[in-house]
Amino acid sequence: MIREKISDRISLNISQTDKFKTNFLSIFFSVPLEYENATEYALLPKVLLRGSGNYPDMKSINRRMDQLYGANMSGVVLKRGERQVIGFMSGCLCNKYAFEKIDILKGLTDLINDLLFNPNLCNGAFLQSYVESEKKNHIDYIKSLKNNKNQYAVQRCREEMCKNEAYGISEYGSIEQTEKVTPESLYRAYKNFISVADIDVFFVGKCDKDVLTDDIKKMFSSLTGSRISFKPQIITSVSGVNTVTEEMNINQGKLTLGFRSGTTIYDEDYSAFSLFNEIFGGSPSSKLFMNVREKLSLCYYCSSSPEAHKGLLFVASGIEVENKEKAQQEILNQLEEIQNGNITDTEFDSAVKSLINAYSELDDDPYSLSLWYYGRFLAGNTDTPETAIQKIMSLTKEDVIKVSRNVVLDTVYFLKGVNV
């Protein structure tokens, strides 16, 4: 991935390859996560993708995409530490596989340019019908997050754990804030958003680099300003474990343990932490899988996943309600095992190889690769998958044990299945 600065706050990252039949283009906008703005910013991709100056409604946008051999584009809303990220991820067929001579990528970048910077306006505001309809969809979306119980239990744990921190603000904003949005307020938010956001563009595929660079430069030519100075808010100590139990009319209990991990992607020893996570609950040969699932037969899934930009670690599992204490105890036991230095050579080697393989496979997965690099760029981490592999290979058990000792339990969230 070659990174080029387009302006102070805009970068273009290109990975040239002809091994895919698809060209992948992703544009990420990042802003500080703030309660007053989060909702409107999260609504922006939804409203922008409803219509633009040249493609005034969804149908005309999608018809244009069809002409471009079914090109696709979707808006994503992410959270990276105390940053809210609004992304536009798109893909299109490489020109050489088209039936006729056509520049599909050029067509796509023109369309994206129109969608992002030439919105469909009425009297200096977004169209009321679009805004009202997307407000409704957005509220539905927030409400329906509970449909996926596995994710919902982790989301609730995160909210409870960080309720007094900026990180606790939902990247989707809130239902109350959504209700207050007007076409005028949203347009003001849009103007503000594009004038302050840090912008990083990722391309994976085959293109004429100069042409793409020119197109991207043109797309963002009206934007000035510099990068937002950003300082992550990391909490490493805990005063007492916060226990939250909620009931829902479901069959399976969902247990989530939220830890302060003490290590973030900003830190030198982040690779040691990644390796710790892999040993603890990152793969089917991890301690959690081998013990909580295979040995004790308590669950189908039990795994750990870090929030690298915030220094959090979540362990999630689905269990019988009456096994809650047993599962929790075993998860904590396994952590303690690592903290006490009980890692076998096999566990260590397996985790090393598993991570190396995961980093090596990134190269064949353009979306994951773009997100991987982007996450690191945000933290000023200049690793490539290759250098990340080098770092993993240089680690010892002691490095892992050391970072594991900073991991402390903060919140136990239990979504208790009850038959009402």
Place this chain on the structure above:
Amino acid sequence: MNYTLKENKKINEKYYYFKHKSGLDVFVIPKDLGTYYSVFGTKYGSIDRTFKKDTDKEFITVPDGIAHFLEHKLFENEDGVDTFSRYAEYGASANAYTSSDKTAYLFSCTENFKESLEILLDFVSHPYFTKQTVDKEQGIISQEIRMYEDNPNWRVYFNLLRALYHNHTVRIDTAGTVESISKITPEILYDCYNTFYNPGNMVLCVSGKTTPEEVEAVCDKVLKECVPVKIERKYEDEPATVCQKNITEKLEVAFPLFSIGIKDNDVPLSGKALMKKQAEHDIILEKIFSKSGDFYNRLYNEGLINNKFSCGYERGISFAFADISGESRDPEKLLSEVEKELSGYIENFDLLFSDEDFETVKRVVYSKNVQEWGSTEDIANIFMDFYFMDGDMLDYPDIVASITKQEVKECFMNTYKKDAIAMSVILPR
């Protein structure tokens, strides 16, 4: 050994085929990507409930969920070393899945490809079941079943199958029930294994920077020559009608989910006929229900659907249906809109589907399929899927390109009828 080479120059892809002396069909799809992906599958899934080998006297009927249970249990080995740990030694990432008509074991890796392939072939060829390990698995799979019971997307899909089919075993949940899996014993597992896990009923698809020679050498090392087994499968007769117009279940959801199915009775098809039909349905659904179409845009603007709306043609061995799914505040109204839209096309197909639209839709469907050749994972899995239907993934883009509007029209008129429609709905509690 002779390898058969087949190429599609238009999309610049090819594969090698050989029949291994064990009786296994092997496909090697070379790809200049760093990730190797292999899938070893058997044509055996949750629909295969009653069967016998040609050498058996009687048909046996096995507990629901056993194909999936067997998939879990194969990961256990006689020496006590878990299969995941064996792969981990070489850094490969492994998994498996069971569907209604197949069970597949897979891994991906970037190094030690031969060693990982050897593990794949070895553990799938060496069953080891004991009462103790079966009991242990019952706890794990019970939790998997409980998880799916709470998953509205899964429930809406399975209820649709139950609405569409009277007798076909596709209406049985892949994992069975907590009760049915409690009846599984090592003996029944061995019966199923010995019936379905013979090379003649299986396939190996490998994609990556490898050669047929390399793959064959690993096959030689692990796979023994086998006496071919002939399998007889008994499926219940399935009436053409739908079983129930509507199935509704209440779960913890924010607002209703729906899945509308259109039952296709023109089964079983295989080979080119099946691929043609798949292409025709892909084109029909893309035209009528895609995001660039009138239907989606009108209903989205009216607030009856949101961007989770999707459609697809689902087909397995001996069953097929079109599926239109999403979220809606008013599933009944949505159903009547779907029915109205379909009857509109029945009356005015040519008017509603212009030649220009037809060409555009075709290129969208074609493009999607060509782009599937970008990942070794997609290639190996889709290739296997086509193989089990006697189809060929390499031919599919050309088949899409060659479909005529008249063929699409005939397919539409034969299938998209009002009495072939059923709906499954999940309502909030």
